[in-house]
Amino acid sequence: MKFAIIIPFYNAEKRLEISVESVIKQSYGFAENIQILLINDGSTDKSGDIADALVRKYPQNIYQTHIKNGGPARARNIGLMHVRNDIDFVGFLDADDVYSLHMIREMAYFAEKHTEINMMVPPFYYLDDFGTRKKIGAHKLNTRFEQGSRVVNIQEDYKAIHFYIGGTFLRFERLKRLAFDESLHFGEDQLLITKLLLDDEAYGVVADVGYFYYRNMKNKSSLVNKSWKDKSRYESFMQVVYQSYLDASKAKFGMVIPYVQYLISYHAKLYFYKENVYFRDVLTAQEQEAFVTTFQQIFSEVEERYVWELDTAQPVKEMMLSLRKNGWPVRFETALLADIPIISLHKKWHANGHAELICDVEEARTILPEKSFFAVKTLFSTKKATLEKRSEDQLIWDVVVRPAGTISKARIRLKPWELRGKWFYQHADLKVELEHFRLMAELRQRAKRRLKLKRALNQ
Template sequence: MKFTIIIPAFNAEKYIKEAVESLINQTLDFTQYCEVIIVDDGSTDQTGAICKSYRDLYPGNIKYIYSENFGPGNARNLGLEAVSEDTDYIGFLDADDYLSEDTLKEVSSFFNKNTEVQLAVIPIYHFENTDTPHRLNYRFEKGTRVIDITKEYKAIQFHIGGCFFKSQQFVGQGKYRFRKDLMFWEDAYLINTLLMRSKRYGVIAEPKYYYRKRSEKDSLVDLAWYKKSRYTDVLRKCYKGMINESLRLFKRIIPYTQFLIIYHLKLFLYPKNNGIIFKVLDKKEQEEFFQLLAELLQTLEPKYIKIQDMGKIYKDYLLSLRKNGWPYQPAKKSLGQHNVKLLYSKYRGLYWKIQGLFINEVYKMKADDQLFIKRDNKTIYLPKENLPYKNRVIWGSVIRDYENTGFEAKVPINWYKFQFGIKTSNRTYLLNEVNLINRTLKRLSLID
């Protein structure tokens, strides 16, 4: 039983020691059971010198390879070419991350018990700039087990760090390699190509992969947004490539593949990312990207958009692109079909204090429009309040306009149940109903 861990490294002088030390200090004997292959992808700092010093300390365990800078996929491929023939398992570790000390022992134990499984993964925990578990760690809540992706389509895998493969997947002619034509998502493409063919993989709950969220925001993932290859190439070569592979293997786009693609493409929409495209692509390239995205969405079922863990505005945006194509067209709803969103409600003595927003994609609320609440035949108009919300814009379209929409008010304690409404210059609309007692009880039950 022997592990080979491949580490691609580029200008990682600040972090590479921690990565390598986490392997040396494994509870499984390092000198007997572990080989480390560090591929220096053209570093210009002291990464090479640090790696060579470790190689000299452990000449029987650590290999150092230097390459011109061609990206992490090429670096991992070079590492795969250098794997020793007696290796049983191949794992991947990024140079700025590290493993918990029991990782290799737990992975070995899992594969010994599940000999038919070709891939196993461990949970990811962020550190440095944020201290949170990865959002996909829900897969580990049931403990160490084997997942069938045809039965658990939400159990998706992207990140190559913390993945451990049976060596026969990579060693020898015609085996798996990272695509050289991809500068981004090459790891997810390889992982999911393998998963669609094998249909099963292991999740090992006890060990941990520590993923560094850099304070400087200078990781390859962060910088990828400023490269052309992060846009149309990802749609055409990665997402459509996955779709074509699913069609080839299953004669349909399986739920796993649909959920996987939408889970990942939603990152394009988020505020910190969606404006960057205008700095990176010219107008012709932008149009090509948007058109291709709409076409791709039309091949996927709306169900897999609706069940994503993301805000309603993003779901509505994607559903609109899927239905109407590019450019974006907001849903056509009457004013009365929209709701007031209650952000805050709490009782204070003889009053309820409430705060909220009127949410409408197609109507820009005017300064003289009035929100009100109605109970029986009585009406209370709500004083306007400028709440600290920025307009939501996706690729030039205002999806949420918060001007004049906020309110804050005190209402009598017996007004725990009422209906919102809006009065415009020419008409009055009744909107959604609210029960403050039920809302409070629900909030308290969540706390318990």
């Protein structure tokens, strides 16, 4: 089985060679089985020279073409024009990213076993510090790999959504009937992938490999981050991308299937993240109204429950549902408070053997009900949590979603002999168990996972 890897690049001199080397070093047999297509998208730095040197070193396997800067969709389409006829699958690799050592070997094994599948994807990991690789984080959508390598049916597993091209492998014969939409400067990959999945209804997940994506948290100048300053990222994007999903689903299935509803909900939540603060700066008042109105129209075909099921902060869900209900002008509404607060839990380990349990309170509460508290019970004692309140308003765009003075966290510090027990919420006479914790065991498991990922990276 033979593979072509398309790598578009623009001013990627710092990392291009590292990305290409992750393909050359594959355990599957580079010389016999792999073609690399380097698409120079109008680079003005030395990355074109680096690509030329790689072509000279591997003339039978690496091809470079130079084009005027036209964006990733055009670059990938041109790359597809140069794929050899003997290629079985085409993979896509961004010039910042790397494959794990056995990526292509495992893809080949899976494709040979599942000949009906036209798309395969690996788990996706972030490298926050590429220089030392100390920080490796898993993408939230990696939960679909917990059952191992398998075929996913999107009708049966609607939360197993996929929409990014990096790391995706597509059967070349299938790709010949598709193309990336060159009118889009972002989202062109998810549009193509979703069209394919709505037709095929299934794809493969290959668990024991990794696609490693470099994410520089100190420098947010990537194409993805810049997109929030582009007017076309708002109303027109929703019309071209989300609306096309709705139309395609209704045309084939006679309804908007759960997969599409969850996909739109999952992706649209990005508009309300704190990093994306440009809504008021980028759009005029008229454009803001058009965006919110379009958002409401799109989400009129998405059931509320798919928003509530998102693994994201409660204020984001409330903002999405407020726009769905109220449209323009923006009128934010918090959800009704329940007896048991909506929370998310996480831990923090300290070098001196101490640890903290931290409970983020998602709701807009100023006080807990009478005789209610968060606490932990260990072998030695029961400890109540200390409540923390927000010192300033929490905003989405310029809308206050959590006022200053509302409860932000419940926090408990644990000593080295208190790292095992139960975290619970006491509400009057009702005791609700939140989590059993064994922090030393969790820390060891975390270290093992990190070591496994670093070994998988094999760089």
